[in-house]
Amino acid sequence: MIGPERISSTIQWVLARSSADQTEVSVVATDNALTRFANSTIHQNVFSSNVTLRVRVVIANQIGIAITNSLEAAALQRALDHALSNARRTPPNPGFLSLPEPQLVPEVVGYFPATADCTPGQRAESVGAICQLAREAGFHAYGALTTATRELAVGNSLGHSCFHLGTLSEIKVTVIGDSSAGYAANMAMDVRRLDFEAIGHEATERCSRGQNPQPIEPAEYAVILAPYATQDLVFVTTTVGLGARSFREKTSFVCGNIGKRIMGPNITIHDDGFDGNGIVEPFDCEGVPKRRLDLISNGVASGVAYDSYYAGLEKGRRSTGHALPPPNTSGPLPRHTFLRPGSATVEEMIQSTGRGLYVTQLHYTRPIDPIRLTATGMTRNGTFLIEHGEIVRPVKDLRFTQSYLKAWNEVEAVGQETRLLRMWDQSLQNVPTVKISSFNFTGS
Amino acid sequence: MRTLTARALDCANGLGAQYADVRGVVRRIQTIAITNGVVETMVEEEYQGFGVRLLIDGAWGFSGSATLELGAVDQVTAQAAEIARASARFKTAEVRLGPRVSSVGVYRTPVLVNPWEISPVAKIALLLQADRELRHAGAATAKANLLTWQENKVFANSEGALTEQELIHTGGGVTAIAVDKESGQVQTRSYPGFFGTDVRGAGWETILEMDLPGNAQRIGEEAVALLRADECPSGHATVILGPSQLAIQTHESVGHAIELDRVFGAEGDFTGTSFLSPAMLNSFAYGSGHVNITADATAPGGVGTFGWDDEGVPAQRVPIVRDGILCGFLSSRESIEQLRQVVGDRAPASSGGAMIADGWHNIPLVRMTNVNVDPGEWDLAELIADTDDGIWMDSCKTYSIDDRRLNFQFGVEYAREIKHGKLGRLLKNGSYAGSTPQFWASCDGVCNRDHWRIWGISNCGKGQPGQMAHTGHGTAPARFRNVRVGIRS
Known part of the structure; x- marks a missing residue:
């Protein structure tokens, strides 16, 4: 050093x-x-x-x-x-x-x-x-x-x-x-x-339980997303629409919606570079302290991330401490995000599911429509069919095309335990398992 | 730098390395980006350093430092040796490198006009002119950018190789974002490639050829027109992919799939493996007989063009698909030896020369050079005239593929209906999906060299720690039958 x-x-x-x-x-x-x-x-x-x-x-x-x-x-x-x-x-x-x-x-x-x-x-x-x-x-x-x-x-x-x-x-x-x-x-x-x-x-356990997966018809299923899959929802949501650049360019789903409920009441997402449950980073690349930033509060759009430049474009606005190092095309973004855990256990989520899928990970997802927050991607590394409250068998991976905004509105349960994960060596997500009542799978 | 590389190799030899190589790299980058008439980015970057890679007890170790001093060389080489010995404790097989590599020489990217000699004032003026045209056409947000990239590197290995290279890549582009305030709808158009940029192994002449200001108004108008366009229909259709869309299609569904380290599982934890296996060599039908693909590290203008790769292996033209049959991979010294252990003499005798590292601080990985779809026979006008009912799609908006490079879905910025052999109404939110071999098997026509050009991607990610590479893709428009289109959420 x-x-x-x-x-x-x-x-x-x-x-x-x-x-x-x-x-x-x-x-x-x-x-x-x-x-x-x-x-x-x-x-x-x-x-x-x-x-x-x-x-x-x-x-x-x-x-x-x-x-x-x-x-x-x-x-x-x-x-x-x-x-x-x-x-x-x-x-x-x-x-x-x-x-x-x-x-x-x-x-x-x-x-x-x-x-x-x-x-x-x-x-x-x-x-x-x-x-x-x-x-x-x-x-x-x-x-x-x-x-x-x-x-x-x-x-x-x-x-x-x-x-x-x-x-x-x-x-x-x-x-x-x-x-x-x-x-x-x-x-x-x-x-x-x-x-x-x-x-x-x-x-190893996931790999063992996933052997000999059978194909399943693409359709709408209830899903239980392991933290590795929830991570993708949080990452895409925060990078596509919760930075000041997309907000200013009117390509964000929160444009015109600050203070309004856009997700389910059980969804709270915030950013905090000081939280020891993450990897602490007390200031951004301009030296501005990373204030705790409420992004989604009980489903209500609460704010977006600012650096000093984008804050200066709005009267009375202060940087939230989210400047990214130049050169970048993103503008300021949340990079220490937390999805508030709930009270459900994974077992309870499975037991409450008549028919659905347990998804370990979402792979190579890319946004399609920033306003509806639609993305496409694949399941990966362990996808299982749930019937009558039990995991009954592994299934082959599926492609989804899904509005994440709609998904955030259909979260039935949020898990108790969180996992700290990193996406693309860049941003951190501290996330639990979530259960969503409907997720749109479009290909196999 | 040569003193430094010689010292590293001496030090590695003294530490008992069976093999060692060292790369000294100086990289310089200039990025200029404008949004709605404001210069948001005017950045010059300069990085230097060296990395030592060595084999001890049949296992790899690597270390690098930004400090170009002889004292640092000793320390870094010793650290690489310690890492290699730690790796060796858990090896399951000895690394084998095959034939010795002792390349010697100098290579420079041919440039007509050195991009560093163009004043930033002139560059900014060009971008501002394009920006004005975009906004004049109705773009809510106009973006324009230029990239100048240069890497000077010295490579030496313990087998006698010593090469020096100067690679220059120049790129740029424009993007128009149109917004319908009432519906909140957003539409985007980019030029000349997807995501508002294209980069070539060339000088300023490539920016002049792009004529960003001359194309900006059309791009802006197209973005606005897309707001009012009809939705791309859902179902199955004949699709003609424009050249830039075929470039990203090739990148994702061929380029990554044929990386031999990926075939052997090296990326299994991260972006995934490949549906290809060694046994498929010379027998697997990758596509129809119209499909011919070549990995060409010698292609003029490509950003995957160089003199030698980062193992000192000379640049080559490697046939990948001939008349639809898989006949080659992108390879390194180690991976080609692994291939030979599986398929024997069906594999090439030596590396195809595709090992590239991102800077001095990363080890080389098997990367795409210029993975090109060879030109076919069709004239574009004749191909469209020959299509009774179909959709023209170009300019990638979104891309996604599974962890084996099989199941893909692309969205495009720009689509046009084709009816009775003619381009018809504009379509928005065009998308298509498929499975790699079935998709390429449905190809029944590729346009000829008159419509072929080479594209550059400047942000191809791979490996851990993450590495970025510049990859090239030569393509012409091509037609595919019975493709699933218009995927809805």
């Missing part, structure tokens, strides 16, 4: 040399280790240490950004020169108001030495145990174990500065047999909280 002192002095070095009206320097330094396995053997075992330093300069509403991964003086000067040069050549952005003013960023513990110090040998041992479980059941294990340490820092010429040191660990396991597959995953800041054996057992 680089350390707060060197990061701070680097930021100050750049700020001191900038001739811009306003300058911001943000740093993300990562030590990322990943042990990946397939066919029950380690096939990728990697480590990389990297730093990304972003310089944003403002000259009379002209904005330029440059990024480097070198902290050498020549590279820093080159990045600053590029940012200044780009700003001078760019037309003014009349919507830009200012970089964030200094503000207090509460400290939060996010660093766990056991994760930072996890060795290749320890990762291999953990992975080896999972592979052994799968082999003993006659299957093969596939997956990845990540341990990472991150330093985040932001400083700007208005006097704002903040630093955070954090760790994360993640285990994802797919167990595959001749005719079936099972999945399990979990995340934690402290790698000691990951129960590798339990994850291995969960994936």
Whole structure:
């Protein structure tokens, strides 16, 4: 790791040399280790240490950004020169108001030495145990174990500065047999909280129960979505429509609906970078504290995520601390989301189902219609038919084409237990199992 | 950089590596994006670093660092060795790499006009001009973007390879979003490719060829017209896919499926495996006799074009499908050896040269080069005239495929009815679905070279940690029979 002192002095070095009206320097330094396995053997075992330093300069509403991964003086000067040069050549952005003013960023513990110090040998041992479980059941294990340490820092010429040191660990396991597959995953800041054996057992059990699946006719079914499938609903919902960009471009399902009920009353989704049940990240890439943001409150559209730029376009609006690092085409987005758990157990959900499907995971879903929040995708890694309150047999995977907005309105039950999961190495979802009364399967 | 690579190889040898390679990479990217007349993104990125990959006791280890210093080389190489030894404790088979690779040389992407020599002012002016045209045509939101990407890399391995490459990719495009305020309906049109961009292994000349301002008004008008268009009908229909739609169709249902590491399960945990198996080589009917597909890392203008892959294997033209029959895979040194263990001499003797890493900090994976559908015989006007009842679909709006690359569903921005051999009314929310081999088996015509061009995708994701790659796809319009269309929620 680089350390707060060197990061701070680097930021100050750049700020001191900038001739811009306003300058911001943000740093993300990562030590990322990943042990990946397939066919029950380690096939990728990697480590990389990297730093990304972003310089944003403002000259009379002209904005330029440059990024480097070198902290050498020549590279820093080159990045600053590029940012200044780009700003001078760019037309003014009349919507830009200012970089964030200094503000207090509460400290939060996010660093766990056991994760930072996890060795290749320890990762291999953990992975080896999972592979052994799968082999003993006659299957093969596939997956990845990540341990990472991150330093985040932001400083700007208005006097704002903040630093955070954090760790994360993640285990994802797919167990595959001749005719079936099972999945399990979990995340934690402290790698000691990951129960590798339990994850291995969960994936192996799903694979075992899923053997010899039979085709089933695509139709509307009640579904019980495991947290790995619920995760997709939350991810698509938040990325398609709960950021200020889509809201402003009127391509969001919450346009004109803030304060109105758009989902069932048992649905509450919020974002919180300070919640220790997630991976804490106390500020965004502008250094703005990540305020708890209510997105959906008991089914009512409550808000969308803002950064300082999109907040500045609306009178009286403040950034919610959800700026993403440039360049991006998304605008600000929620990335530490929580779906409030309910009181149901998975067993109760199954017992209350006359005919339906238990779905482990949704795969490769893509939005079709942002206003109705319609998406298509496939089931994956364990889909089971439920009849008369019992899982009766595994079924082959199905394609769905479904309005997620409609689905959120038809949630019959929300599970008690949640699982912390990560989508595309980017955003986090802490989600329970949910039961939805009708889900539209359109192909097999 | 050469001093650094030599040091890494010496260090790896001293640590007992059976094989080692090292890549030093410097990458530079410029992104300019405009929305409704405002420059929202004007970013220059510069990244550098090196990665050491080595084999000890028959298992891989990899480590990389952004610090280009000899001291860091020793540390990184030692870390890679420690990782390899940890991997070896749980190996089930020795990694085999096959024939030695000792390529030596220099490659540069041919460019007519260096895109870095075009002033940002001129680039922004071009985008603003296109932006004005889009909004003048009625777009509620107009977007325009340009990408300039360059990677300089040195590769060396313990078998004597030493290559230097300079790859330059240039791209851009426009997007019009039209909104009906009363109904809340949203329609999108993009140019020249899907998702408002296309990228080529070329210089600024490719942006001039695109003529973004000259096409922007049409794109804006089409987006607005889609708001009033009829819905794409549901049922089964003859479909002619436009070239950019066939590019993403090929990418998803062929390109990923033929990655040999995926066939052997390397992506089983993440985006999935492949419906293909080694035994299908030279016998499996991937499509009709009209379907010929080539993975061509030598194709001019492709973003999958290079001198050598990231194992030092020379760029090649690899036949994938001939007259409908699967005859090849995208491969690496290790995966081709795995294939030979299964099918013997039916497999090629050496790698097809498709190992690409995203930057210095990732290991190379089997990636698409330029996976091209070879041109057929049809003139496009004749193909349409030969279609009594069908739908023209182009410009991908949404894409989804299962974890074995079989069951797909695509939505398109733009569809037109074909009646009695002529293009008819505009259709919105066009979509189609199918199963890969049945779909390609239904192909009964591919247009000729006059209608063929190469497209570039700049965000193909694979692997963990996630890696992005640029992939190319040469395509012409093609016709498919009895396709399921108009899928509704």
